[in-house]
Amino acid sequence: MTTISLARGVPAAELLPVEELADCAREVLRREGSTLLNYGPVAGYTPLREWVAARHGVEVSRVVLTPGSLPGLVVLFQVLLAAGRHPLVEAPSYDRPLGILDTLGVQPAAVPLTDDGLELGALERELAARRPSFLYAIPTFQNPSGRTYTEDVRRELIELARVHDLLLLEDDPYRLVHFGGEPPPTLFELAAGDGVVYASSFSKVVAPGLRVGYLIVPPELVGAVEERAVATYLSPAVSLQAALYEFIARGGLEPNLARVRTGIGARRDATLAALDEHLGGAATWSRPDGGYFVWLDLADGVSADDVADRAHEAGVAVVKGSDFFSRGAGGHSSLRLAYSFVSTRELGDGIARLAAAIPAPAAV
Amino acid sequence: MTTISLARGVPAAELLPVEELADCAREVLRREGSTLLNYGPVAGYTPLREWVAARHGVEVSRVVLTPGSLPGLVVLFQVLLAAGRHPLVEAPSYDRPLGILDTLGVQPAAVPLTDDGLELGALERELAARRPSFLYAIPTFQNPSGRTYTEDVRRELIELARVHDLLLLEDDPYRLVHFGGEPPPTLFELAAGDGVVYASSFSKVVAPGLRVGYLIVPPELVGAVEERAVATYLSPAVSLQAALYEFIARGGLEPNLARVRTGIGARRDATLAALDEHLGGAATWSRPDGGYFVWLDLADGVSADDVADRAHEAGVAVVKGSDFFSRGAGGHSSLRLAYSFVSTRELGDGIARLAAAIPAPAAV
Numbered sequence: 032m033t034t035i036s037l038a039r040g041v042p043a044a045e046l047l048p049v050e051e052l053a054d055c056a057r058e059v060l061r062r063e064g065s066t067l068l069n070y071g072p073v074a075g076y077t078p079l080r081e082w083v084a085a086r087h088g089v090e091v092s093r094v095v096l097t098p099g100s101l102p103g104l105v106v107l108f109q110v111l112l113a114a115g116r117h118p119l120v121e122a123p124s125y126d127r128p129l130g131i132l133d134t135l136g137v138q139p140a141a142v143p144l145t146d147d148g149l150e151l152g153a154l155e156r157e158l159a160a161r162r163p164s165f166l167y168a169i170p171t172f173q174n175p176s177g178r179t180y181t182e183d184v185r186r187e188l189i190e191l192a193r194v195h196d197l198l199l200l201e202d203d204p205y206r207l208v209h210f211g212g213e214p215p216p217t218l219f220e221l222a223a224g225d226g227v228v229y230a231s232s233f234s235k236v237v238a239p240g241l242r243v244g245y246l247i248v249p250p251e252l253v254g255a256v257e258e259r260a261v262a263t264y265l266s267p268a269v270s271l272q273a274a275l276y277e278f279i280a281r282g283g284l285e286p287n288l289a290r291v292r293t294g295i296g297a298r299r300d301a302t303l304a305a306l307d308e309h310l311g312g313a314a315t316w317s318r319p320d321g322g323y324f325v326w327l328d329l330a331d332g333v334s335a336d337d338v339a340d341r342a343h344e345a346g347v348a349v350v351k352g353s354d355f356f357s358r359g360a361g362g363h364s365s366l367r368l369a370y371s372f373v374s375t376r377e378l379g380d381g382i383a384r385l386a387a388a389i390p391a392p393a394a395v
Numbered sequence: 396m397t398t399i400s401l402a403r404g405v406p407a408a409e410l411l412p413v414e415e416l417a418d419c420a421r422e423v424l425r426r427e428g429s430t431l432l433n434y435g436p437v438a439g440y441t442p443l444r445e446w447v448a449a450r451h452g453v454e455v456s457r458v459v460l461t462p463g464s465l466p467g468l469v470v471l472f473q474v475l476l477a478a479g480r481h482p483l484v485e486a487p488s489y490d491r492p493l494g495i496l497d498t499l500g501v502q503p504a505a506v507p508l509t510d511d512g513l514e515l516g517a518l519e520r521e522l523a524a525r526r527p528s529f530l531y532a533i534p535t536f537q538n539p540s541g542r543t544y545t546e547d548v549r550r551e552l553i554e555l556a557r558v559h560d561l562l563l564l565e566d567d568p569y570r571l572v573h574f575g576g577e578p579p580p581t582l583f584e585l586a587a588g589d590g591v592v593y594a595s596s597f598s599k600v601v602a603p604g605l606r607v608g609y610l611i612v613p614p615e616l617v618g619a620v621e622e623r624a625v626a627t628y629l630s631p632a633v634s635l636q637a638a639l640y641e642f643i644a645r646g647g648l649e650p651n652l653a654r655v656r657t658g659i660g661a662r663r664d665a666t667l668a669a670l671d672e673h674l675g676g677a678a679t680w681s682r683p684d685g686g687y688f689v690w691l692d693l694a695d696g697v698s699a700d701d702v703a704d705r706a707h708e709a710g711v712a713v714v715k716g717s718d719f720f721s722r723g724a725g726g727h728s729s730l731r732l733a734y735s736f737v738s739t740r741e742l743g744d745g746i747a748r749l750a751a752a753i754p755a756p757a758a759v
Contacts, residue, residue: 041434049428056634057421064413068604070405098462098606102628109498130626134473240432242462242632262494264466268606268632270420 035381038348040174040323040369046294047238048278048287055277060270071269073261075245079276083245089224093247095256098267100204100232100244104167105131106259107200107228110252111165112137116198119163121149123326123355123362125174125202128167132357139163139357144173146317148180151187158195165198171214172205172322175355175367179320182215189222197226204232204244207288209321210296219247228252233275235323236288241271295323301375302368302382309386316368323371326352329364333390339366341388347381399745402712404538404687404733410658411602412642412651419641424634435633437625439609443640447609453588457611459620462631464568464596464608468531469495470623471564471592471610475529476501477619480562483527485513487690487719487726489538489566492531496721503527503721508537510681512544515551522559529562535578536569536686539719539731543684546579553586561590568596568608571652573685574660583611592616597639599687600652605635659687665739666732666746673750680732687735690716693728697754703730705752711745 060067067076074080075096084091097103108118108131118132118139132139140163143150148170157163170180180188192199201218219229224247232244248256278284302325306316310327317326329335339351350369352362368385370378424431431440438444439460448455461467472482472495482496482503496503504527507514512534521527534544544552556563565582583593588611596608612620642648666689670680674691681690693699703715714733716726732749734742 044429044433047429047432049424049432052432053421053424053428056424057417060413060417060420064417065408065411068411068413068416068602069408070598070603098632099629102466105627127626127629134623134626234434238432239434239630240632240634242628242630259498262491262498263469264606264628265463265491266603266606268462268604268635270604271632271635 032346034343034346034348035373035377035384036348037368037370037373037378037381037385038350039372041239041372042235042291043294043298043372043374046291048283051278051281051283052238052241052274055281056270056274059273059277063273064270067270067273071266073257073266075267076269076272076276079243079272082276082279083247087219087229087247089247090250092253093250095246095248095253095260096267096272097244097246097260098264099234099239099242100202100230101127102264103230103244103246104128104202106256106263107230107246107248108132108135109259110255111198113255116164117162119157119166119197120357121168121173123175123352123365124167124357125169126354129355129357139167141357141360144176144178146178148178148184149188151184151191154188154191158191158197164196165200166192167200167202169202169205170218171203172208172319173324174205174322175324175350175352176326177317177319177322177324178326179214185215185218185221189218189226192226199227200230201227202230204235205322206231207236208291208295208323210292210299211320214321236291237275237278237284241275242268243272243275295371297375298370298378301378302370305379305382309383310389313386313389313391323369325368325370327366327368329366329389331364333364335362335364335366338388342385345384345388347384349385396710398707398710398712399737399741399748400712401732401734401737401742401745401749402714403736405603405736406599406655407658407662407736407738410655412647415642415645415647416602416605416638419645420634420638423637423641427637428634431634431637435630437621437630439631440633440636440640443607443636446640446643447611451583451593451611453611454614456617457614459610459612459617459624460631460636461608461610461624462628463598463603463606464566464594465491466628467594467608467610468492468566470620470627471594471612472496472499473623474616474619475562480528481526483521483530483561484721485532485537487539487716487729488531488721489533490718493719493721503531505721505724508540508542510542512542512548513552515548515555518552518555522555522561528560529564530556531564531566533566533569534582535567536572536683537688538569538686539688539714539716540690541681541683541686541688542690543578549579549582549585553582553590556590563591564594565591566594568599569686570595571600572655572659572687574656574663575684578685600655601639601642601648605639606632607636607639659735661739662734662742665742666734669743669746673747674753677750677753677755687733689732689734691730691732693730693753695728697728699726699728699730702752706749709748709752711748713749
């Protein structure tokens with residue numbers, strides 16, 4: 032029995048625009064290879080920076096293209112911590128940034144996430160108690176929960192952030208992968224760019240293998256971010272940034288987005304249908320309108336670690352919830368399911384296998 | 396007047412195999428794009444790992460391809476420092492690793508470099524006094540000095556390292572860019588791989604823009620290095636690694652090396668000739684048999700900072716020697732000249748401009 036992976040938050044192979052990118056890569060290397068194949072500017076390929084800047088309505092000097100979004104976050108966290116800022120995260124939060132902070136020797140404050148977004152009462156208490164000074168958040172189609180902040184929560188969060196001098200770091204790689212209507216505006220838009228660092232990536236909308244993420248940073252942080260980036264990786268792979276720009280310039284982005292939304296949306300539908308069929312009564316789960324993930328809460332007292340282990344034996348891989356809490360301080364009855372990678376049939380089979388690994392609820 | 400850069404240690408544009416890499420990139424993306432455009436394995440594209448492993452006679456599991464060599468060094472330093480090892484560097488040393496150590500909050504011990512390699516008496520004293528436990532070194536065509544350790548120094552260094560449990564980190568990106576005979580064997584070869592971590596890159600032999608470096612790590616460190624690499628950048632750009640492998644598999648490496656050796660060798664010749672012509676009596680300099688750099692020692696008491704500033708006003712950029720000492724603790728009468736980037740004519744003109752910026756020696 033082949034293991035079905037509901038663990039990997041990566042796009043299905045069929046959604047990658049292979050032929051188009053192959054042609055774009057050759058075209059840009061032929062045309063500009065003598066610069067693209069040398070060390071590039073640390074902030075990346077200028078035409079793509081300009082495109083990102085125009086899309087977000089900012090000065091091009093504020094856009095730093097990074098080799099995937101994770102190295103951008105590493106650099107940014109280093110800069111913010113060096114400036115004496117203390118972090119706050121969502122609970123649950125994306126595990127990699129938690130790992131970065133842990134490596135940097137910092138334990139973040141944490142505020143619970145609800146179906147509407149960050150729990151603002153808890154946020155106020157944390158702001159008063161521990162005085163964190165930057166928030167790392169994924170307000171739209173969050174990893175790991177699939178949840179999206181309402182527009183009201185966004186506006187209140189921005190107001191609280193202003194009052195408490197809390198810098199907002201909005202990580203937004205899933206926004207364009209929506210299955211219904213547009214999600215609420217970004218924090219960056221609602222705050223008119225003030226007090227918000229915006230991070231995103233082309234991994235979920237074109238291809239992760241391009242390794243192109245980006246940051247939009249306040250003017251006063253640009254120098255420090257670029258300096259730290261040079262010190263960490265010298266320059267990103269500008270040839271891939273150029274190939275991506277060529278793909279966009281040829282009009283490839285919108286048709287690709289349509290394909291991604293349809294392909295991932297069908298997987299979300301299959302996932303929710305299979306959960307309804309196999310797990311009704313045994314768990315509750317988020318109902319994402321976009322992105323890659325469903326968050327599953329098992330009945331109180333059911334060990335997600337045990338379920339994940341049994342599920343693995345039964346041929347389905349999931350990620351245990353505690354991976355998404357700083358130092359494992361939560362999520363012990365939760366699981367993250369990624370529906371982006373496998374086929375709709377495998378999603379159905381995988382969730383059936385998972386259901387068999389969950390203990391029946393105790394009789395009342 | 397356009398500034399002539401003797402500061403940039405990057406290859407001349409004409410030495411990059413643009414057309415070949417453009418074709419290779421398209422070929423591998425067409426053939427394997429559905430995997431190459433997704434997240435890749437953190438240790439890199441398997442066929443290229445196998446090729447590197449065969450070339451160095453090691454198990455493929457010990458080869459970690461990195462997105463340029465610098466991120467590999469960042470990861471490795473983090474792993475070694477976390478294991479409680481304290482660093483030792485050459486004086487002068489490549490400035491980027493010094494910067495990494497500084498960011499990590501560590502000031503390395505340092506041992507002077509002579510024309511024959513590391514000064515072994517000074518090394519013994521440092522080993523006794525400060526007990527450093529890993530050495531970062533570029534034994535062949537060093538950056539910044541252009542110097543190469545003799546085989547005798549290499550053998551004695553390995554022996555000392557064994558006695559003192561000093562792990563050797565051999566950074567070797569310039570080895571294949573030799574202009575005369577082969578340089579002495581690597582520390583890695585002489586020690587039969589024992590107690591040596593080997594780092595290299597394809598930046599100087601094919602193209603920096605590919606962002607392909609590699610580490611050969613002892614089996615017991617592989618897990619920690621891969622874990623830290625995932626946490627830092629998730630995965631390297633495997634499509635560029637595949638394009639590079641295709642270039643090698645098509646037989647492109649050796650002809651390209653011949654071209655690079657000829658092109659950079661002619662620049663080295665022009666540099667030494669211009670130094671003899673313009674700077675005889677005012678300075679002494681290294682005579683590299685390979686690599687990108689000449690190290691210039693001005694007369695005692697002449698400020699390299701002042702000379703670098705005046706040279707910049709006169710239209711030639713050089714790097715001041717103190718950049719290559721931890722926290723600027725040396726090199727105040729030295730300069731690094733890079734001859735890899737500009738044309739032989741510009742090298743001659745640049746060195747003439749530099750000469751005019753150096754004060755005449757005081758009359759005896």
